[in-house]
Each structure stands twice: as structure tokens, then as C-alpha cells.
Amino acid sequence: MATPLVAVEHRTEPQDERTALTKEAFQRDFFNNLFYILGKFPTLATKNDYYQALAFVVRDRMLQRWISTAAAYTKQGSRTVAYFSAEFLMGPHLGNNLVNLGIHDEVRKAVTELGLDFNELLLEEDEPGLGNGGLGRLAACFIESLATLQIPSLGYGIRYEFGIFHQEIVDGWQTERTDKWLRFGNPWEIPRPEWAVHVKLGGYxxxxxxxxxxxxxRWVPDRLVAAVPYDTPILGYHTNTANTLRLWKAEAPESFDFAVFNRGDYYGAVMQKVSSENLSKVLYPNDEQLQGKELRLSQQYFFVSASLQDMFRILKIQKIPVERFHEKFAAQLNDTHPAIAVAELMRLLIDENVVPWEQAWDITRRTFAYTNHTLLPEALECWPLPLFAKLLPRHLEIIFEINARFLDEVRIRFYGDEERIARMSLIDERGERYVRMAHLACVGSHAINGVAELHSELLKQDVLRDFYELWPTRFGNKTNGVTPRRWMALSNPRLTKLVSSHIGDEWITDLSQLRRLEPLAEDAGFRQQWLDVKRACKCDFAAVALKKTGITIDPDSLFDVQVKRIHEYKRQHLNILHVVALYHRLRSNPNVDITPRTFIFGGKAAPGYHIAKLIIKLITSVGDVVNRDPAVRDRLKVVFLPNFNVKNGQRIYPAADLSEQVSTAGKEASGTGNMKFSMNGALTIGTMDGANIEIREEVGAENFFLFGLTTPEVGALKASGYNPANYLDGELKEVVELIRSGFFSRGDAELFRPLIDGLVHHDPYLVFADFDSYSKAQQQVSAAYQDRDHWARMSILNSARSGKFSSDRTIREYCDDIWKAPAVPIRLLTQEDVKV
Ligand code: GL4
Incomplete structure (x- = not known):
């Protein structure tokens, strides 16, 4: 008889031979897949073949859940959340699916028994990097939490052929390589060409x-693009729910280029095909920076239109009248990237379904809700009117009509306040005319939220103040969260095991239960085990760092980590200035007693963002000098880990002692990396910004290293006429002079000039103003780390009190307050059940 590997209750479902959860079944299917899907046998099989054979073993076991889920939703016509996002930064699927299916350890054993290295196979997966940073990763955490909470939901986005570029460091500089993640095929997706739709563009x-x-x-377009859905199942943790991530690929429509063919223009017809496919070719690699390119607006409209048409198709199958669109669907706009959906739903209702304007508007507003993710002015999307008119002529008419009616409402409320009307208009008419996407999103939504308490407050006081004054009850806050499945259970199995051995494993779906670790902070034995886990993770990471950078790092040094997109407001330069200060102290007094530290940096710069790239060059250059200087005696190391992505993140967060969250107050909307660090027992050095404030509130001020100006202080300093040169004395001055002199650039005093001059003369993010406070907080960190026992206590308490930052909590709040979407438990069906 086959050995049952597991006897977990949620897996008592009927099984057939492709879903059986025995070791023998895994091993048999693994080789079947190698032969029958990949057409390989062991002598010729590559590691990637083995990875894929394993992926298909797992996929088979997900499909039963996927089908059961789809059948239940279809039959019950369940209320469904549609999460609209231009980015889904999913990270590798295999490990996560194994964890969520509850077969991770069993499959590892089965694979190991075959003489294969399980971890190596996991690393073979090319991660779908279909996002830039926090915003795209948030979408990924959200759809995983939605599935875990058994909420019917669809993630709608774009299947970029090339995701975020692959970063390499050459001579200390960032270079970009295209991300060919689909090169070996993608076992997790199923194309559904039968559900393709046409998207119109241009014309009159x-x-x-x-x-x-x-x-x-009637809209007479001059181009048609086919949108083909590619579906990926998204499993809940230990549930039967498998929801869908539906990503659209752009293709040429079969029929449309006949006109060109008839004129004998074969080449032109083929070129049209190529240009259609361009729409989903590549992810724009800018985070928080609008590029204003026509192709980008086309991408946004492409996926939004395809998704809304898909939702109408679903209504039809379920025999729900279009007038009840908003009862079936709650659609969330992940920032303004999908905001054109407001106009597109209006168009589909009015033009294609002949719904009267007032009713269509009511449906639209009840359908959408909008999340703002940034206050940075350069990220607020505004599209030049001529570009908009050329690409989306019908939508512009609809937007004008929405605007006219909206401004009438404003006029009645604020009679005579023409300035306010100009400020609130969907069209910016102060010079060249623009469509303001944030205004369109606000007007077309019944709920508007920010992503941390401070950010939501600043939205009301600042960027969206006029809208708040008009509709105060529409505004709310939903503090971000991250999924503990990927960011603890999968990425930190040692910690997971330790925690579960003391408090059981319910914390994985109810993170507030980590509080039960608090008393253990006083248990010396537990503290030692906690430190042992951390040390093991640091050793693992040291091996990765050595392999990827050639730099040897000491696992007993303090791992001080800043990983995130490179941006001036995030102030990686504040961090590296402090590194130079420490180095300078060591050089001045080689016998000074310092806490040995390893500074770990990682993150991508937008390819056109020169200062950000120069910051990377400064970090690597400082590293080159510091790491080799014998006077340092290995007490300081600086590592820039190339190509920070989800996969690398999974190795870094568990290994960190200190988490750098040092943005200028009022600039980081929330941050989510800050949460991943804290959960995994890192302490934070941070400003009063974004979710840092709430993390500090939860973990306790005594377990957090606070520094820097607050948001009101930043405002006051800027208003009083900030002059960074006033701060240029003492250690900071020496640090700046050392960089300026060419010490870190082989005597080239010009290399870092743009960066240094920018700081000395402008410093828009107040690096100099905060330097002293930062440096002092870092001294407290060094002192605290000397007392390992106390550090362990603080580390445990950080993790124990991080429950609030589970995306399950965030999603529950969205469901209760905005989406009004109840859970739908899934009963597993067999093939026999669905036949009838
Ligand atoms: C961001 C914010 O910068 C970041 O603070 C936040 O955590 C994230 C998710 O809400 O959204 N906004 C943009 S734009 N990119 C981000 O990462």
C-alpha cells in the first residue's frame, strides 16, 4: 500500500491518481511529467526540466481546487472582488504553492529521495517580476490573502513578456538586462484564447x-488589439480556495488586417501585428515617476478594457443583468494606473448596453474604490489632452461630461469659489491641458483610501484636500500588510518551526497570535534558540553574498540592511554617508571600539534616473575601498547585492538584524519591507514616516530606533528656507570632503559631484538636516547590539508584536468596509461531480 505522507484534516478530500498526496504518487507523476510533458529522460534532463516536472506535479494538485472554486462561484453567482493592477510582483510560485497546499516538507523528502537537490530546483524558477516594487508586491500579497480568506476574487493585470529588468553591477554601475522570464515556458499559467476580447484604440x-x-x-477606432487572458491559480493557505490571476496578453486580431492585405500590403499587415504585440511587451521600470508615454496609456487602457469586458461576459454566463454589475463586482483601483476604468465602464454601459447616463454613473461609482499609493507629485498621473484625444476619443467625451456634471455639484456646494473649481476639475487647464487621473479615480469611486495612517491623513490635508472637503465620508485608511505565508512560513522555515513548536501554527493564518511569544522573551533558553535561528539565516545569506559578490561577510557582525527601490526620498545616500563616517572614525583611530557591521544594500534604480544610479555607484565604490582597507580589519563591510527581487528578498529579510527605513518624513506612503523585516525579528532604525509609525506603536518605542524630523518639522524647515550648507560641519563635513576629494573614485573628483553638489546646494529630501540625528541613533544601535541578550529580547518582541502587519488583517478591513464581500467556502469536487 502507498505510504500516506500526511494526515492533515483539510486534505481529506476525494483524490484520484493525479491528485493523490502520497510519496509514491509524487515520484511517479514527477517522472511521468518529465517524459510526457517535457519529452525528456534523466540523461538529457536539465535542472529546469526537473523544476518543471515538479511544478506540474504541484499544478495537478491545484487544478482540482481551481475547478471546484470556479464551479462554486459560477453556481452561486458570488460577489467578487476584482483587483485592477498594472503590476503583480508575484515572485516564484512553486515554493509558495507547496506551502499553501501543505505538502512542502513531504515533497521535499520525495524529491530528495530521488537524489535531486530540492532547493536547487526551487531556484530554477524564473520569477514573474511583473512589478516595480512595493505597489506590485502589495497586489501579490493581497490576492494571496484573498484566497486564504476564501473571498471570491480575480486579479486583473498585464502579462508583460518582459518584467522588471535584471540588474547587474558592472564596474560598480547598474546595468540592465531584459527579463526573459518566459524563456522556458510558464507551467503555472493556462491560456484561455476562447475568452479573448477586442480592445479598440484611436480613431473618431x-x-x-x-x-x-x-x-x-459610435466609436470608430483605427486599431483593434486582441486581449488574450492567461490564468494563474492563486491558492489559499490550507483551504480549498484557488482564485484566479488573469493577465492579458496583446495579440493581433485575426480579422482586422484584411483591409491591408487586400491592398497587397503584406509587410504593413505584419508590422501591424508586431505593433499590437508591443502593448504587453514590457513593464515600464519606473516606480513613482510618470513617464507620460503613449504606449503606457495604451497598456493601461488595454488591460482595463479587457478586464471590464471579461466581467460583462461573466455576468452573462451567470445570467445577472448588467444593471446589477455593482452587486456582482467590487473593483479596486490599485493607484491611478487603472483609473481609465471609470470612463470605460461608463462607455460599456452607455454605448454598448444602452443604460441611461444617471443609472450608469450610479453603477460605476458603486463599483469602484480607489487606493492612492503615493504623495510624490512626480508620480501623479496626468495625460496631455491631445494624446488622450488621439488614443481614446470616446473616453475624452465621457470624461468631459463627467466633469461638467461634477463641477456643477462643486459649484452648488461652494458657490462662487472658482479657484476651487479649477483645482478640482478633471482637466488641468493651467497651461497645456491634461487629464488628471487621480481626480477621475476620486470622482468615480465610492471609497478612497491611503495605505498607512499618516499617509491617509496627508491625503486629506494635502493632495486630495478639496475632495475630502466635498465628500469626507468617502475617505478612509487601510494600512498595508504582507502575507506571512511567503514572508515567514516559506522564507524563514527555521523561525517558523521554532515559533510553531512553542505556540502551535495558528499564527500563520492569525498573525496576532504571535503575541503569545511575548512571555518567551523572558526565557533565556528561548532567547538562545531565537539567536541560533538568526545566526543560521545569516550564515545562509553570507553564502549567497559570497557567491553573488565575492565578498566574505562575518555572520557575527550586525547585519544592517536597506533593500528597496533606489530613490532620493528613500535616502540610501543618508545610509552610505553614515558608513563613510564610521570608516572615517576607524581611519582616524584604528583602535576605536566599534560594533562590527555589515551594511547590505539592494535595489534597482529606474534606468533613466541618473542620480539614483550614481547613488549605487557611490555605495559600491565605498564598499571597494572599505572592504579592502587593512586598517578596517573586517570590522566594516559594505555589500551591494545585485538584482534585488522577491527571490533574494526571501533570503535577506530572515538574515537582517537592523532594518533601514530612513525616508524623509511624509514621503513614504507606507512601506511594506519594513513589515517583513520586523516579522522576522529585525529591529528598525527609522523616521516617523509611513507605516514605521504604526510599527513603532505596536512593538513599543523601546524596541525601535527613532530619529529625524517629523512631517510638520520637515514642512516648517522647508517653509523657513532650508539651507543644507548650514549643516555642513563636524563629521558630516569631513565625510562630504572625503567623497568630494575623489578618495572613493580613484582620485576622480568629478564622479560624485552631481550627487554631492545636489546635497550641498539643494538637498530636497533633507539628508543633511537629519544626518546628526541618524548618526546618534546608529550609536544607540551599536551599543544595544553589544548586549546580545537584550537584543534578542527586542528582536523577539518585534516579531511577537507584528501581527497587525499581516495582509489578512488589511484584506479583512477592505472586505468589511469597502468591498462588502463575504467568504465562500469551497467543497472539493471530483471529476465525477463536475461532469454532471
Ligand atoms: C508605493 C509606496 O511608495 C510604498 O510606500 C507603499 O508601501 C506601496 C504599496 O502601497 O506603494 N507607491 C508606489 S507608486 N510605489 C510603491 O511602492
Whole structure:
């Protein structure tokens, strides 16, 4: 008889031979897949073949859940969350699916028994990096939590052929390589060409009378693009729910280029095909920076239109009338990237379904809710009117009509306040005219939220103040969260095991239970085990760092980590200035007693963001000098880990002692890396910004290293006329002079000039103003780390009190307050069940 590997209750479902959860079944299917799907046998099989054979073993075991889930939702016509996002930074699927299915350890054993290295196979997966940073990763955490909470939901986005670029460091500089993640195929997706839809672009509009003599508008496009859905199952943790991530690929429509063919322009027709496919070719690599390119607006409209058409198709299958669109669907706009959905839903209702304007508007507003993710002005999307008119002529008409009606409402409330009307208009008319996407999102939504308490407050006081004054009850806060499945259970198995051995494993779906670790902070034995886990993770990471950078690091040194996109507001330069200060102290007094530290940096710079790239060069250059200087005697190391992504993150967060969250107060909307660090027992050195404030509130001020100006202080300093040169004395001055002199650039005094001059003369993010406070907080860190026992206590308490930052909590709040979407438990069906 086959050995049952597991006897967990959630897996008592009926099984057939492709879903059986025995070791023998895994091993048999693994080789079947190698032969019958990949067409390989062991002598010729590559590691990637083995990875894929394993992926298909796992996929088979997900499909039963996926089908059961789809069948239940279809039959019950369940209320469904549609999460609209231009980015889904999923990270590798295999490990996560194994964890969520509850077969991770069993499969590892089965694979190991075959003489294969399980971890190596996991590393073979090319991660789907379909996002830039926090915003895209948040979407990924959210859809995983939605599935775990058994909420019917669809993630809608773009299947970029090339995701975020691969970063290499060459001579200390960032270089970009295209991310060919689909090169070896993608076992997790299933294309659904039968559900493809057409998306129109360009052309003109014309009025006409239909067969009932009604006034209608026809949009005559000059281009059609086919949108083909590719579906990926998203498993909940230890549930039967498998929801869908539906990503659209752009293709040329079969029929549309005939006109060109008839004119004999074969080449032109083929070129049209190529240009259609361009729409989903590549992810724009800018985080928090609008590029204003026509192709980007086309991408946004492409996936939004395809998704809304798909939602109409679902209504039809479930025989729900279009007038009840908002009862079936709650659609969330992940920032303004999908905000064109407001106009597109109006168009589909009015033009294609002949719903009267007032009713269509009511449906639209009840459908959408909008999350703002940034206050940075350069990220607020505004599209030049001519570009908009050329690409989306019908939408512009609809936006004008929405605007006229909206401004009438404002006029009634704020009679005579023409300035306010100009400020609130969907069209910016102060010079060249623009469509303001944030305003469109606000007007078309019944709920508007920020992503941390401070950020939501600043939205109300600042960027969206006029809208708050008009509709105060629409505004709310939803503090971000991250999924403990990927960011603890999968990435930190040692910690998971230790925690579960003391408090059981319910914390994985109810993170507030980590509080039960608090008393253990006083248990010396537990503290030692905790430190042992941390040390083992640091050793693992040291091996990775050595392999990827050639730099040897000491696992007993303090791992001080800053990993995130490189941006001036995030102030990686504040961090590296402090490193130079420590180095300078060591050089001045080689016998000074310092806490040995390893500074670990990671993150991508937008390819066109020169200062950010120069910051990377400064970090690597300082590293080159410091790491080799014998006077340092290995007490300081600086590592820039190339290509920070989800996969690398999973190795870094568990290994960190100190988490750097040092943005200028009022600039980081929330941050989510800060949460991943804290959960894994790192202490934070941070400003009063974003979710740092709430982390500090939860873990206790005594377990957090606070520094820097607060948001009001930043405002006051800027208002009083900030002059960074006033701060240029003492150690900071010596540090700046050392960099300026060319000491870290082989005597080239010009290399870092743009960066240094920018700081000395402008310093828009107040690096100099905060330097002293930062440096002092870092001294406290060094002192605290000397007392390992106390450090362990603080580390345990950070993790124990991080429960609030589970994305399960965030998603529950969205469901209760905005989406009103109840859970739908799934009963597993067999093939026999669905046949009938
Ligand atoms: C971001 C914010 O910068 C970041 O603070 C936040 O955590 C994230 C998710 O809400 O959204 N906004 C943009 S734009 N990119 C981000 O990462």
C-alpha cells in the first residue's frame, strides 16, 4: 500500500491518481511529467526540466481546487472582488504553492529521495517580476490573502513578456538586462484564447440613431488589439480556495488586417501585428515617476478594457443583468494606473448596453474604490489632452461630461469659489491641458483610501484636500500588510518551526497570535534558540553574498540592511554617508571600539534616473575601498547585492538584524519591507514616516530606533528656507570632503559631484538636516547590539508584536468596509461531480 505522507484534516478530500498526496504518487507523476510533458529522460534532463516536472506535479494538485472554486462561484453567482493592477510582483510560485497546499516538507523528502537537490530546483524558477516594487508586491500579497480568506476574487493585470529588468553591477554601475522570464515556458499559467476580447484604440466618434431612434454614439477606432487572458491559480493557505490571476496578453486580431492585405500590403499587415504585440511587451521600470508615454496609456487602457469586458461576459454566463454589475463586482483601483476604468465602464454601459447616463454613473461609482499609493507629485498621473484625444476619443467625451456634471455639484456646494473649481476639475487647464487621473479615480469611486495612517491623513490635508472637503465620508485608511505565508512560513522555515513548536501554527493564518511569544522573551533558553535561528539565516545569506559578490561577510557582525527601490526620498545616500563616517572614525583611530557591521544594500534604480544610479555607484565604490582597507580589519563591510527581487528578498529579510527605513518624513506612503523585516525579528532604525509609525506603536518605542524630523518639522524647515550648507560641519563635513576629494573614485573628483553638489546646494529630501540625528541613533544601535541578550529580547518582541502587519488583517478591513464581500467556502469536487 502507498505510504500516506500526511494526515492533515483539510486534505481529506476525494483524490484520484493525479491528485493523490502520497510519496509514491509524487515520484511517479514527477517522472511521468518529465517524459510526457517535457519529452525528456534523466540523461538529457536539465535542472529546469526537473523544476518543471515538479511544478506540474504541484499544478495537478491545484487544478482540482481551481475547478471546484470556479464551479462554486459560477453556481452561486458570488460577489467578487476584482483587483485592477498594472503590476503583480508575484515572485516564484512553486515554493509558495507547496506551502499553501501543505505538502512542502513531504515533497521535499520525495524529491530528495530521488537524489535531486530540492532547493536547487526551487531556484530554477524564473520569477514573474511583473512589478516595480512595493505597489506590485502589495497586489501579490493581497490576492494571496484573498484566497486564504476564501473571498471570491480575480486579479486583473498585464502579462508583460518582459518584467522588471535584471540588474547587474558592472564596474560598480547598474546595468540592465531584459527579463526573459518566459524563456522556458510558464507551467503555472493556462491560456484561455476562447475568452479573448477586442480592445479598440484611436480613431473618431460619430453620433447616430439606432433602430429605436435613440441618440447613440459610435466609436470608430483605427486599431483593434486582441486581449488574450492567461490564468494563474492563486491558492489559499490550507483551504480549498484557488482564485484566479488573469493577465492579458496583446495579440493581433485575426480579422482586422484584411483591409491591408487586400491592398497587397503584406509587410504593413505584419508590422501591424508586431505593433499590437508591443502593448504587453514590457513593464515600464519606473516606480513613482510618470513617464507620460503613449504606449503606457495604451497598456493601461488595454488591460482595463479587457478586464471590464471579461466581467460583462461573466455576468452573462451567470445570467445577472448588467444593471446589477455593482452587486456582482467590487473593483479596486490599485493607484491611478487603472483609473481609465471609470470612463470605460461608463462607455460599456452607455454605448454598448444602452443604460441611461444617471443609472450608469450610479453603477460605476458603486463599483469602484480607489487606493492612492503615493504623495510624490512626480508620480501623479496626468495625460496631455491631445494624446488622450488621439488614443481614446470616446473616453475624452465621457470624461468631459463627467466633469461638467461634477463641477456643477462643486459649484452648488461652494458657490462662487472658482479657484476651487479649477483645482478640482478633471482637466488641468493651467497651461497645456491634461487629464488628471487621480481626480477621475476620486470622482468615480465610492471609497478612497491611503495605505498607512499618516499617509491617509496627508491625503486629506494635502493632495486630495478639496475632495475630502466635498465628500469626507468617502475617505478612509487601510494600512498595508504582507502575507506571512511567503514572508515567514516559506522564507524563514527555521523561525517558523521554532515559533510553531512553542505556540502551535495558528499564527500563520492569525498573525496576532504571535503575541503569545511575548512571555518567551523572558526565557533565556528561548532567547538562545531565537539567536541560533538568526545566526543560521545569516550564515545562509553570507553564502549567497559570497557567491553573488565575492565578498566574505562575518555572520557575527550586525547585519544592517536597506533593500528597496533606489530613490532620493528613500535616502540610501543618508545610509552610505553614515558608513563613510564610521570608516572615517576607524581611519582616524584604528583602535576605536566599534560594533562590527555589515551594511547590505539592494535595489534597482529606474534606468533613466541618473542620480539614483550614481547613488549605487557611490555605495559600491565605498564598499571597494572599505572592504579592502587593512586598517578596517573586517570590522566594516559594505555589500551591494545585485538584482534585488522577491527571490533574494526571501533570503535577506530572515538574515537582517537592523532594518533601514530612513525616508524623509511624509514621503513614504507606507512601506511594506519594513513589515517583513520586523516579522522576522529585525529591529528598525527609522523616521516617523509611513507605516514605521504604526510599527513603532505596536512593538513599543523601546524596541525601535527613532530619529529625524517629523512631517510638520520637515514642512516648517522647508517653509523657513532650508539651507543644507548650514549643516555642513563636524563629521558630516569631513565625510562630504572625503567623497568630494575623489578618495572613493580613484582620485576622480568629478564622479560624485552631481550627487554631492545636489546635497550641498539643494538637498530636497533633507539628508543633511537629519544626518546628526541618524548618526546618534546608529550609536544607540551599536551599543544595544553589544548586549546580545537584550537584543534578542527586542528582536523577539518585534516579531511577537507584528501581527497587525499581516495582509489578512488589511484584506479583512477592505472586505468589511469597502468591498462588502463575504467568504465562500469551497467543497472539493471530483471529476465525477463536475461532469454532471
Ligand atoms: C508605493 C509606496 O511608495 C510604498 O510606500 C507603499 O508601501 C506601496 C504599496 O502601497 O506603494 N507607491 C508606489 S507608486 N510605489 C510603491 O511602492
Amino acid at each position: 466618434t460619430e453620433p447616430y440613431r439606432d433602430e429605436f431612434y435613440r441618440h447613440r454614439v
